[in-house]
Amino acid sequence: MTKTAMPGFSPCNNATLRRAARKLSRFYDDVIAPSGLKGTQYGLLYQIYVGSEPAMGTIAEEMVMDLSALGHTLKPLIRDGYVETFADKDDRRVRRVRLTLLGLAKLEETTKLWSFAQQRFEALVGQQRAADLRAMLDEVTELDYEVPPAAPSS
Amino acid sequence: MTKTAMPGFSPCNNATLRRAARKLSRFYDDVIAPSGLKGTQYGLLYQIYVGSEPAMGTIAEEMVMDLSALGHTLKPLIRDGYVETFADKDDRRVRRVRLTLLGLAKLEETTKLWSFAQQRFEALVGQQRAADLRAMLDEVTELDYEVPPAAPSS
DNA sequence: TTCAATTAGTGGCATATACCACTATTCCGG
DNA sequence: CCGGAATAGTGGTATATGCCACTAATTGAA
Numbered sequence: 001m002t003k004t005a006m007p008g009f010s011p012c013n014n015a016t017l018r019r020a021a022r023k024l025s026r027f028y029d030d031v032i033a034p035s036g037l038k039g040t041q042y043g044l045l046y047q048i049y050v051g052s053e054p055a056m057g058t059i060a061e062e063m064v065m066d067l068s069a070l071g072h073t074l075k076p077l078i079r080d081g082y083v084e085t086f087a088d089k090d091d092r093r094v095r096r097v098r099l100t101l102l103g104l105a106k107l108e109e110t111t112k113l114w115s116f117a118q119q120r121f122e123a124l125v126g127q128q129r130a131a132d133l134r135a136m137l138d139e140v141t142e143l144d145y146e147v148p149p150a151a152p153s154s
Numbered sequence: 155m156t157k158t159a160m161p162g163f164s165p166c167n168n169a170t171l172r173r174a175a176r177k178l179s180r181f182y183d184d185v186i187a188p189s190g191l192k193g194t195q196y197g198l199l200y201q202i203y204v205g206s207e208p209a210m211g212t213i214a215e216e217m218v219m220d221l222s223a224l225g226h227t228l229k230p231l232i233r234d235g236y237v238e239t240f241a242d243k244d245d246r247r248v249r250r251v252r253l254t255l256l257g258l259a260k261l262e263e264t265t266k267l268w269s270f271a272q273q274r275f276e277a278l279v280g281q282q283r284a285a286d287l288r289a290m291l292d293e294v295t296e297l298d299y300e301v302p303p304a305a306p307s308s
Numbered sequence: 309t310t311c312a313a314t315t316a317g318t319g320g321c322a323t324a325t326a327c328c329a330c331t332a333t334t335c336c337g338g
Numbered sequence: 339c340c341g342g343a344a345t346a347g348t349g350g351t352a353t354a355t356g357c358c359a360c361t362a363a364t365t366g367a368a
Binding site for chain 2: 010011012013014015016017018019020021022023024025027028039040043046063064065114117118120121122124125127129130131132133134136137138139140141143145
């Protein structure tokens, strides 16, 4: 009897997702490694690039990432001179982020490498299936998992 | 004009996958938090449980995880007394892993919490779509990304 | 049998990512 | 205008994960 035949049982969606993420990340990381960036860093530079000097909170939302995690991830990029932060003029709580010239050059350099990985992946799974996969993943990302509390307090 | 309308361009599959993984992991993590375990730790205990005192390398392969990463991840579980390692009788290089009684109890306790998360997720996206998603993710995991070297040296 | 090559893990280091506690600002009701 | 509530980030701590260098053990070929 197959394990998956047990009624009501399904393999952990979370574990399956993380496993795939590990594997795919390693592939993208390997391909863009000559740039010295990791996949996450590249994605972050790209987000900053397409945003209009976005606030940290804005980036965190777009990347569905914890704000403090973003802060930590940003540090090596600041240290290496790819991005810089500055206070918002109207709200001094807000820190905005922009690419430096060096960062922009690095982004362009890395994009060339990235497109190898992207094309290779889509050649393997097919463009349509890749698009389908992204659509499902975006759906997972946008889901509202909130379980309404049984007894709302107050 | 839409960004995605640019021919040949598609959003980064890797970034999309990681983003979804962050979100879903946070959900599973939140639900099983009362057990004191993280999703990865739970998955790891489960792998050890279903294996027959698996060697570390075997677990790493099954989880598609770097062997040293597995070693690091195992440490807090050993520290907390959930798992223990021992040398293989026939090959002293090999370290095998098993659950302790405490670890087994923790696994059972956490499985109850896990099934809430699993069921909630599948209620939201549908059992069939969840199965489809896992199938696609497994495919991504199993892909052979190797690009044949242009000029094989030697 | 003996030594080079391979295999299995470990430890160090770096990034990825989360939560919590804390600070600095801003906002808002009275 | 003032003080409490809300908002934006930072820093600390812990796990997650990978690569590299290194050790220990096994294997294999001369």
